[in-house]
Amino acid sequence: MHAIAVEQNHLRWRAQPAPEGPAAGEVRLRVAWAGVNRADLMQRAGHYPPPTGVSNILGLEVSGTVVEAGPGVDSLCPGERVCALLAGGGYAEEVVVDARQVLPLPQGFGLRDAAALPEVFATAWLNLFMEGQLAAGERVLLHAGASGVGTAAIQLCRAFGHPCFVTAGSDDKLFACRELGADGVFNRHQGSFVTAVKQWGGADVILDPVGAAYLADNQQVLNAEGRLVLIGLMGGRCAELDMGRMLMKRQRLIGSTLRARPPAAKGAILDALLAHVWPRLASGEIRPLIDRSWPIEEAEAAHAHIERDANIGKVLLAVSGEG
Template identity: 60%
Template sequence: MKAIKVIGDKLSWEDCDDYTEVPADHVEIDVVWTAINRADLMQRAGVYPPPPGASDILGLEVSGRIAALGESVSGLEVGQEVCALLTGGGYATKVVVPAVQVLPVPKGYSLDQAAAIPEVFATAWLNLYQEAGLQPGERLLLHAGASGLGTAVIQLATAFGNPVFATAGDAVKLETCQQLGATGVWNRNDGSFVDAVKSWGCVDMVLDPVGGSYISEDQKVLNVDGRIVLIGLMGGRTAEVDLGLMLVKRHRLIGSTLRSRTVVDKGKVMQALHRHVWPLLSAGQIRPQIDSEWPITKVEEAMTYVAENQNTGKVLLKVSD
């Protein structure tokens, strides 16, 4: 098989060892598409190593066709078009993944569209409805609203009755957020979002991929019993927290990652997506937002594009036909 290898500060599309076997509860997929996530950039930079036992090949999601099934796998078929959530290994022509992390492509979807689903919608569901336990009518502040994850969160939250206030870095991205359902927006280049969110009506949850100085600002717009779910550190790994405010208003600060969770946990998230989100995708009520598609051999340029925040929605990589 072939895969992207990190050689120094360069990426190279090279031959590598093939999988020798498919464990009983796993599936082998011939990869057609994969996608770039911020975690891939962090791993390449050496600050987000894969969990113990995971592939060191980049890539946290794929779509493709099943090439082989482990002997205990049921409900899936060789040749079936599927998408999968990975712990690593997506930037390759083949991947072996636990069957519970594999789902059939939603009805009416192409393989490129399906590759844009697993990581962002699993992350959105996990953090909104499992970690934060959002209830209908509760309000959400979302940072980086035009990212691949952000565009999924806006649609999912809106579909489940949770109004969204989104921040982003330019007017075009904010317009996209509004088109997807955000009823409040703020350009982060215009300064603090606090007054704008308070005017909008404050929030019950913040989904924060930034961290750093944003945490103390997040606190200022949280209602009683509000939750901040921290999922990234783009703004730094240290923050000032008002413990008095946290105590009086019963705030919760929750750190959350998806990649390092157990196979059982990931399987539960994927099954929740199949039950609750797949029908919305198939009905066209929500859709993954695809910014651009690149051949896998142009991965260097594609990752630079994402690192420079030029994308609105997902950036996909074509691996094979």
């Protein structure tokens, strides 16, 4: 098969060994589209290695067609069109993945749109509703609101009755966030978001991919009993924590990653998506926001687009390009 190799920090589409398997409980997919995530850029730069035993090939989500099912898999059949959440290996013509990490396409969806679903909606659902434990009517602050995860999270907040406030880096991005359902917005280039979020009513849950640079301000706007869910470190990994404020307001700081979780845990998240989100995708209430796509051979251009923070929503790579 062909797959993307990282060679001297360049992305090359070249022949590589096909993955072994499928073993018991796994399926082999022929990849149609692969999603691009900022984690791919981090791995390429040497800052986010794959878990032990996982392919070094980039790519955390794909859509495609089942070509082979391993022993014990009776829920997926060859020829079925699916999307999948991966720990790696998606920038390739084929991938082998645990069947628990595979979902059927939502009704009415093609393979292109479906490739924009697994990683961002799993991340948003996990961290808002499972880690963040959103209760009825609670308010959410979303940083990097125009990212793939951000645009998914805005729509989940709207669909499940949670007002959300969004920060992003341009007026165009903020307009797109409002169109998706954000109740309040703030351009991060205008300084601190503290006053604007406090006037809005503060946040009960914060979804933060920034980290150190936002810790102090996040603590200031987090309400009593609030949960700060940290999902990234774009703004650094070390900062001073005000433990007095944390204690008196009973705040909770939760670190959360998705990639290294075992297949059973990922399967539980995808089961929740199938039950609660897939029907809303099928009805059109929620939709994936796709910014742009490139042929897999031009993966480097897709990475550069994300590196410039130019995207609003998901960036995709066409592998076979099936619709």
